[in-house]
Amino acid sequence: MTECALLETAADYLKEIYNIITIHSSINIQYGTCRAKDIFDKIKIELDKLKIDNKRLSRAIDTVAQENTNRDLFEMFEEATHFDNEKFDDGALLISQRLDAALTSMMMKDYEKARESFGALLHTIQDFYSHSNWIEIGHRVPNKGIGKYEILGRYASKEMRTCIDCVGDACRTNIVSDIITENILTSGYFGLRVFGELFDENTKPIGKCSHGGVTDYTVETDARGGGINKDTSRSDHGHLHTLAASVAYNATKQILSEFWTMIGNEPFGHFLGLATSLQNFSSNSLVIVMDDTGSMASYIEMAKQIAIGIVDIHKNLDYPPINYILSPFNDPTWGPLTISKAPEAFVLEISKLNAHDGGDGPELYYHGIVDALKACEIGSALYAFTDAPAKDAYLKSQAVQLAKEKRVIITLFYANPRAQQLQKQSGRALMNTTDVIEYLDIIDGTDLPSVTGGVMMGINDQALNATSEYIIQNLEADKMATVIFAKGLNMNIKFHVDLSIKSLKIEITSSNFLSPSNFRLIKPSGVAIMPSPTSQTSYILLYTIPVGTAESGEWTLISSMHVDHTIQVNAISQTICSSAIQKEIIDSSSNVSFTPLINQPIKEETDLFILTICENLPSELKTGYVNLIDANNGSKILQTLTPIQISSTGFLSRLTVPDVNFRLSTVVQLQDGTTVQRGKKEIISPTSISLSIDDQPYFVLLNNTLLMNYTLYNHGQTPLTITLRVIDTMGLLSTDGFVKAYSLAAKSNVSDTIAMGAINIPDMNSNSTVITNPVVFSIAALDYKYDQNAPVYIKRDDVHLTNQTDYQKPTVTPSPLDNFAMSVGPLMIHFILYMLTFFVMLH
Incomplete structure (x- = not known):
């Protein structure tokens, strides 16, 4: 729903600003859903003509x-977020405040924060139409007071009965x-019960409606039997789901239009x-x-070149x-x-x-990284140069969080690693009273380049040409499909080359000396080749391997190099298969989604x-x-991991998390006999x-x-001493933030509170109503981050909130017969995955 509304609004913007009128004909919204990829493809064609990078819109x-x-992840039990438990004023206030925060972020040109606040408020707006009785009353247009600090209508009093006991289909009515005929708003009460355990201690007053669903225990108390949510067609009021979705979609478009007018x-x-x-950038x-x-005296000129x-x-580039950002670091300054x-x-x-x-050897590496990450745009490329360990690894978690949030890939050029001069401890950070030292040339999967999908490599005087070619190849990453991304010593890897691949681009990088004589490939025919690099240094080997029409199938890569090195096998291909870890959500409607x-x-x-989701497959997935x-x-x-459910373009697998860092490699077999393999660069680090x-x-x-309340958990079998650091960017805490150590027994947790004073906020000028930023x-512990x-x-x-001048009257007069007649196929109101919706209901 959110995606479709944004795409249609983008089409409106292109028509209004650029006079592009070719997109709307391909937009067909049905009950809040659309063929999103088709619309986006149409928009991309026009953006290419305008010289606007389509990744911005994406x-x-x-x-x-x-x-x-994310509201269902982090605010599952917040009644106002979902308009549960008749929290209408709280929900209305939350929407208006988040809208104000988005407006302030726009004024400060922090567009990403504006998007985050706006996305959060959309969840609450959409839930209003599914969780309240707005649709049952007969309304078919959005509530005009939402987002305007207004009371949304006449509310049922706490003493007023709003629902009756029901069984089966009778729960539709x-x-x-009197609640319906008198245009009185109510919403369902909700309490989650999973495996007999209550996760929400709120009780439903006598006579109030329940939210509904198999895990909502309030359906067992007066009024019993069923709930009133319309989140899916399977809900007790699911016969009204498509109506609720349609009005919620119109409300989403409406708030987007109002936001456009405001800014x-x-x-x-x-x-x-x-x-x-933004054109041409x-x-x-x-x-x-x-x-x-x-x-760095003997290396800095080379690094600068x-x-x-x-x-x-x-x-x-096209x-x-x-913009261009330079972040130097030294010691003790940066x-x-x-x-x-x-x-x-x-x-x-x-x-x-x-x-x-x-x-003293170690430098303030992470200070330079963090400052740069705070300032850069989403999707940036970051290249770092150093020859020394970091002494400020206490900032590493913040650097990782910022890099992930901004989707930055980090490449580290490490000049003349001085590992022999310093005692290493298996890549772990060493802690003393003032510094936290990390040896950056130890690539163990927790290093910053690996975590972000980048690499670390050495540099020398012969590095310029090969380094340039390496960077040029990686700038084509959005046109490339990753077949293999692997790290190790003496690797022997089998991989599949499909018919869409005409050549392989292979990159081998390391902080140690590499030998091309120790690398070979075996084709599906069994023929072994020892290819010559197209470009190389002591630390980089680049290959281009043509793939003949008869050479699709299983290849073998053998690298007998006795040093840690990273191998990437990429190919130009429109066939995309990507796998990602999903969290199962049992939301406030008792629906299971991901x-x-x-x-x-x-x-x-x-x-x-x-x-796993695939695009542009030559035939259906088997x-x-x-x-x-x-x-x-x-x-x-x-x-x-094998599938537990399969569709024509993807499948779902159940994961048991291992205890070591890992990457995902996806292999799909198609109905026409083709095997497609794709890999992920990013490392997943269990904790x-x-x-x-x-x-x-x-x-x-x-x-x-x-006062912010938090709970720390030790899920392991051994006691842990951990250090918690809390940092903010609004001056709520001191410059160094908040640091506290905790000792946790095995399988235990501890709760605590941190106090932060909102005093003299620098960005809180006279035009700001609500500002936001994350804390x-x-x-950090030796093995856990x-x-x-x-x-x-x-x-x-x-x-x-203020009263509306007059409350909206229902558009239609509903009746039970109308409700039965309006039943249309299954649909979900919650937007689950971007670009390709893949809903799986577990029974």
Whole structure:
């Protein structure tokens, strides 16, 4: 629903601003759903003509839709978020406040934060039509007071009976007739029960409606029997589902249109990624993070040459970067950032760098990384240069969180690793009273490049040409399909090449010396070849391998190099298959659905799934499997997951989380006999610790104190001592944030509270009503890392709701017969996955 509304609004914007009238004819909205890929493909054609990078719109939709879905993850039991338990004023206020936060973020040109706030408020708007009796009353248009700090109608009093006992189909008309005829709003009460355990202690007053569903225990109390939600066609009021979905869709379009009017054409264009000022620019930044301490003296000129070469490559692209960011770091200082629109001026700033200061070996690497990540655009490329360990690895979790949030791929050039001069401890961070030291040349799967899908490589005087070719190849990543991404020593890997692949692009990188004589391929015919690199240095080997028409099938890659190295096998192909970990959600309607997991999975967790979705297959999918590949040994398959449900374009598998870092490799077999293999670059890092930030969302008045409650969990079998760091960007905490150590016994948890004062917020100017920014919680232990953030909304004033001048009258007069006649096929109101909807109902 959210995706379709944003695509239709994008078409409206292109028509209004660019006079493009060819898209609307392909838009057919039915009950809040559409053929999203067809619409997006039409829009992409027009964006190519306008020289607007279509990834901007794609990422904007992704953010808004994901934040909508996340409300069921992080605010499942918040009544106002879902308009449950007759919390109409609280829900109306929440929508208006989040809209104000989005407006303030737009004013501050923080478009991503605006999208996050807007996506969150859409969830609540859409739930209003599914969870309340607005549709049963006879309304067929959106509530005009939503988003305007207005009371939404006449509400049932706490003493008023709203539902009666019912059984079976009689539950379709279980709302008291006077409630409907007198245009009185009510919503269902909800309490989740799973496996006999109550997760919500709220009780339903006598005579109130239940939300409904097999896990809603309130259906057992007066009024008994059924609920009134319309989330799916299988709900007790599911005969009204398509009506609720249609009105919710119109309400989504309406609030988007109102937001557009509020902020104006150009800002709304930035919100969608379609503004005229974005023409001819890519959606990302080019980021250089450079160590300029004294130890870099013999390398800094070489590093500067490589960095300038990277700039030269990017500035000549069809879509050059929107800006260029230079983040130098030293010890004990770092910065300042240079942010430039002009590549020539940026190159001049790089040229000015010189090696100076430092002295104790480890440097403030993560300070340089974090500052750059805060400033860059989504989807940016970050290249870092250093020759020393980091002494500030206490910022690593924040760097990982920022990189994941902004989808930044990090490439680290490590000059002359000095590992022999320093004692290593299996890649773990060493902790003392002031520093947390990490040896960056240990690539163990928890390193920043690996976590983000990047690589680390050495550099030398011969690196310029091969490095340039490597970067050029990776700039084509959006046109490439990854077949293999593996790391290790002495690897022997079998992989499938399908008919869509005409050549293989192979990249081998390392911080150690590589030998091309130790690499060979075996074709499906059994013929072994030892290819010659098209370009190489001591640390990079690049190959282009033609694939003949008769050479599809199973290949073997053999790398007998006795040093840690990374191998990427890529190919130009329109056939896409991607797998991702999914979290099962039992939402406030007792529906079972899935959404992407956004945090690290818990070791040995058994209630997660892998969702595989394919596009542009030459024939329908027959079956498939997902291999979990050891992140540090590309030859080792940890598990093979087979489907529990299959469709023509994808399948679902159940996951038991291993206790080591891993990557996903997907293999699908098609009806025509073709086998397609695709791999993921990103490393998945299971953990034994987790954190829940309770009572989200958080609102606090300016000059008041905010109390944030959280719970730390140790899921492992051994005791742990962990350090929690809490950092914010609004000055609620001190510059260094909040740090506290906890000792947790095996299989235990501890709850705590942190107090933050909302005083003298720098961005809270006279035009701000509500501002928002996340507070980042990071956990660190020797083998365990975890990070999560929670949005905090700061209000200038405690604004109250006002009455509407007159409450809306129902559009139609409903009757039970009308309700039966309006039943249309199954549909879900919640948007679950971006671009390809794949709903799976478990029975």
